[in-house]
Amino acid sequence: MIWLTWRQLRLSALVVLTTVACFAIALAATGPQLANMFAEAPEDFFDQLGIDDTKQALFDFGTGLVYAVPALVGVFWGAPMVARELEAGTHRLVWTQSVTRTRWLATKLGLTALAGLAAGLVGLALTWWCAPIDDAIAGGYSEGGMLLTVPRLNPVLFGARGLVPAAMTLLALALGVTAGLLLRRTVAAMAVTLVAVVGLQVALPQLVQPHLGDPVALDQEISEETIRGIMAGGGPGSGPGPFQRLEADLEKPGAWLLSQQTVDPSGAVVDEFPAWTTDCGGGRDAMAACLDRLTDEGYRQQMTYLPASQFWRIQVLETAILVLLAGGLTGFCFWRIRRDL
Amino acid sequence: MIEFHLDGRSGVAPYQQLVQQVRRALRLGILREGDRLPTVKEVVAHLAINPNTVSKAYRELELEGLVSARPGVGTFVTRTLADNTLAAHGPLRTDLERWLAKARRAGLDEESIEAIFDSTFRSALREDTA
Amino acid sequence: MSTVIRSAGLGKKYRSRWALSDCSLEVPSGRVVGLVGPNGAGKSTFLNLAVGMLAPSAGEIEVLGERPTGRSAPRTRVGYVGQDTPTYAGLSVADHLRLGAHLNPGWDETQARQRVARLGLDPKQRAGRLSGGQRAQLALTLGLAKRPELLLLDEPVAALDPLARREFLQDLMEAVAEQDLSVVLSSHLVSDVERACDFLIVLVDSRVQVAGDIEELLGSHLRLTGPRRDPATLPAAQEVVTASHTDRQSTYVVRTDAPVLDPAWEVSRLTLEDLVLAYMSRQALARADARPSLEALR
Numbered sequence: 001m002i003w004l005t006w007r008q009l010r011l012s013a014l015v016v017l018t019t020v021a022c023f024a025i026a027l028a029a030t031g032p033q034l035a036n037m038f039a040e041a042p043e044d045f046f047d048q049l050g051i052d053d054t055k056q057a058l059f060d061f062g063t064g065l066v067y068a069v070p071a072l073v074g075v076f077w078g079a080p081m082v083a084r085e086l087e088a089g090t091h092r093l094v095w096t097q098s099v100t101r102t103r104w105l106a107t108k109l110g111l112t113a114l115a116g117l118a119a120g121l122v123g124l125a126l127t128w129w130c131a132p133i134d135d136a137i138a139g140g141y142s143e144g145g146m147l148l149t150v151p152r153l154n155p156v157l158f159g160a161r162g163l164v165p166a167a168m169t170l171l172a173l174a175l176g177v178t179a180g181l182l183l184r185r186t187v188a189a190m191a192v193t194l195v196a197v198v199g200l201q202v203a204l205p206q207l208v209q210p211h212l213g214d215p216v217a218l219d220q221e222i223s224e225e226t227i228r229g230i231m232a233g234g235g236p237g238s239g240p241g242p243f244q245r246l247e248a249d250l251e252k253p254g255a256w257l258l259s260q261q262t263v264d265p266s267g268a269v270v271d272e273f274p275a276w277t278t279d280c281g282g283g284r285d286a287m288a289a290c291l292d293r294l295t296d297e298g299y300r301q302q303m304t305y306l307p308a309s310q311f312w313r314i315q316v317l318e319t320a321i322l323v324l325l326a327g328g329l330t331g332f333c334f335w336r337i338r339r340d341l
Numbered sequence: 342m343i344e345f346h347l348d349g350r351s352g353v354a355p356y357q358q359l360v361q362q363v364r365r366a367l368r369l370g371i372l373r374e375g376d377r378l379p380t381v382k383e384v385v386a387h388l389a390i391n392p393n394t395v396s397k398a399y400r401e402l403e404l405e406g407l408v409s410a411r412p413g414v415g416t417f418v419t420r421t422l423a424d425n426t427l428a429a430h431g432p433l434r435t436d437l438e439r440w441l442a443k444a445r446r447a448g449l450d451e452e453s454i455e456a457i458f459d460s461t462f463r464s465a466l467r468e469d470t471a
Numbered sequence: 472m473s474t475v476i477r478s479a480g481l482g483k484k485y486r487s488r489w490a491l492s493d494c495s496l497e498v499p500s501g502r503v504v505g506l507v508g509p510n511g512a513g514k515s516t517f518l519n520l521a522v523g524m525l526a527p528s529a530g531e532i533e534v535l536g537e538r539p540t541g542r543s544a545p546r547t548r549v550g551y552v553g554q555d556t557p558t559y560a561g562l563s564v565a566d567h568l569r570l571g572a573h574l575n576p577g578w579d580e581t582q583a584r585q586r587v588a589r590l591g592l593d594p595k596q597r598a599g600r601l602s603g604g605q606r607a608q609l610a611l612t613l614g615l616a617k618r619p620e621l622l623l624l625d626e627p628v629a630a631l632d633p634l635a636r637r638e639f640l641q642d643l644m645e646a647v648a649e650q651d652l653s654v655v656l657s658s659h660l661v662s663d664v665e666r667a668c669d670f671l672i673v674l675v676d677s678r679v680q681v682a683g684d685i686e687e688l689l690g691s692h693l694r695l696t697g698p699r700r701d702p703a704t705l706p707a708a709q710e711v712v713t714a715s716h717t718d719r720q721s722t723y724v725v726r727t728d729a730p731v732l733d734p735a736w737e738v739s740r741l742t743l744e745d746l747v748l749a750y751m752s753r754q755a756l757a758r759a760d761a762r763p764s765l766e767a768l769r
Contacts, residue, residue: 002573004570008559088559092554093557096522096551096553097571097575098547350742354686382649385645385647387641389644389666390666390667392648393669394669
């Protein structure tokens with residue numbers, strides 16, 4: 001059974017695992033240099049990194065690869081596992097040998113999961129390599145503007161770091177096998193798996209991740225230094241109007257800003273800013289005076305965020321959820337395969 | 342060595358066809374005492390028939406005392422049916438050929454010749470048994 | 472006579488359609504059994520139930536004394552060659568043998584290799600590039616080298632040309648002569664399996680129409696032709712299978728163990744194909760009989 005699994009998977013397994021292994025070697029080779037760069041001159045770190053094309057390319061490629069691995073495993077290993085057998089009728093050959101279907105699936109799923117896990121662990125390797133970058137961001141050395149300077153807790157990068165990619169790979173595999181069992185068509189199962197995995201990768205950070213952390217609330221004083229953006233004016237063609245919305249900078253390096261709003265002295269969320277803010281458009285000094293006046297009248301900017309320190313806690317929780325889901329689907333597969341097919 | 346064949350339309354059971362073919366071969370001198378019959382496996386591989394059919398035919402031949410099976414070696418012919426009559430075959434055939442020529446001269450076609458032979462053969466048999 | 476397969480009230484339902492219902496039959500051991508019936512009679516479903524690919528919806532089935540879907544299912548003792556003889560297109564002939572060796576504890580490597588060599592198959596050839604006949608031979612090799620006590624073949628020759636069909640059956644019969652095994656072979660054509668089998672089960676609409684030793688069946692079925700006669704006047708020992716009448720003449724197919732002595736009858740033997748067709752048309756008539764009552768209501 002082990003031999004058969006290997007024989008059927010070997011080509012695509014070699015492609016994926018070789019790619020991942022080469023990437024891991026590249027990370028291992030360049031990681032110490034990156035750590036040195038940061039240790040020697042933390043304040044110049046991002047400037048130097050900005051002109052180091054190799055490391056930037058590694059970062060970009062790595063992030064892409066780590067996001068792609070679950071989809072690849074789900075689509076090319078998971079979906080065809082049962083669907084191709086059903087489609088070609090070979091299930092009638094292999095399931096009538098002396099090995100039970102349960103053992104057939106257990107061996108195939110087990111070995112493929114191991115291979116997938118090995119590929120998924122590239123997320124950990126990337127996390128290790130990026131440690132200096134994350135330290136630099138946490139140290140407040142970043143000025144933003146590049147993918148490199150996005151905190152790892154941010155939804156854009158969170159799923160490419162730590163344990164989540166490995167867990168996502170397992171879930172994608174289970175999704176693929178389930179889709180194959182239900183749809184019985186390889187191509188259809190592959191398409192559904194691809195959509196499901198990408199959908200999860202997009203939806204999870206938005207819908208689930210914020211609830212896994214313990215959000216911290218912060219009242220920020222409104223001033224020229226803290227406010228980053230102002231939206232003002234009435235509707236189109238109606239001329240100048242009062243402020244409609246303020247956006248402040250979160251002065252917490254590495255944190256993920258979940259929401260912000262302006263509250264009035266009574267603590268209620270501001271729906272309409274005072275009418276006098278209509279006249280704040282007269283240059284920088286006037287604007288600063290207006291912002292100070294808002295503070296004087298008791299307006300504050302209320303913010304909630306997830307601090308950088310909660311990164312691993314959220315990682316572990318999300319990993320647990322994904323593994324549980326994968327386990328559930330796997331259980332279903334074992335139940336289903338014992339029924340008529 | 343004899344090669345068997347089967348006629349699917351004859352209505353005669355396959356094992357009986359095998360028995361008849363051995364008997365005919367013995368009668369015509371194609372098979373002689375001491376000859377080995379093909380093994381069950383050989384017949385089966387050749388004709389794509391059930392091995393039990395071949396075994397049954399060989400058992401019947403053995404019961405008739407025409408062949409004997411030596412385990413592990415094969416089935417061998419022990420007796421021939423040709424001994425006394427073989428010499429008479431030639432003159433009989435010449436007579437028959439002469440009769441056939443006469444029939445053709447009388448204007449009988451093949452079908453009529455077959456019919457007259459068949460009916461005479463059958464009625465003669467009936468008289469014999471009666 | 473011991474049995475290798477025994478089913479009682481066996482039924483299988485797909486969604487709302489019964490593919491097999493109330494099927495009770497016994498397959499004797501040590502025989503080459505032809506399971507013959509028209510398409511849709513439930514032959515495939517029956518074999519799939521016997522090999523444990525499907526679980527019964529009703530009734531029960533025992534194969535070599537065990538339930539095929541149970542914990543002690545006789546997996547190592549039953550070989551199966553599926554319809555259209557599936558093989559892995561991407562795997563070579565040698566790979567298939569390795570597959571068999573890895574997946575079966577009782578695998579007979581020597582036999583498998585010898586068979587492949589004798590069939591003239593190139594071990595390096597991919598199964599996807601084999602002809603239909605060669606693929607069937609490869610599937611049969613897998614089924615035989617497992618050294619089963621019972622080999623089930625689901626329409627193995629249906630898709631083959633006459634030559635490949637012949638070669639496949641020659642090969643199968645040779646294996647039966649060599650190994651001590653029971654075989655069940657399904658087909659919708661009697662002529663395919665006539666010579667290879669020594670026991671026949673005719674299945675129509677899930678029902679066993681007739682089952683028995685082929686020679687006994689041929690010996691006990693007769694066609695009687697003569698002046699028109701009511702079936703009620705036939706002796707009780709003559710079981711009527713089919714009857715057809717013209718104004719003056721009656722033709723019966725009867726099953727009887729005693730000789731027919733009535734001089735009014737012209738008696739002739741049946742070929743196996745005629746015999747099977749007689750039983751099939753009887754079932755078709757029974758079905759037609761069940762319907763007119765509905766039509767009469769309209």
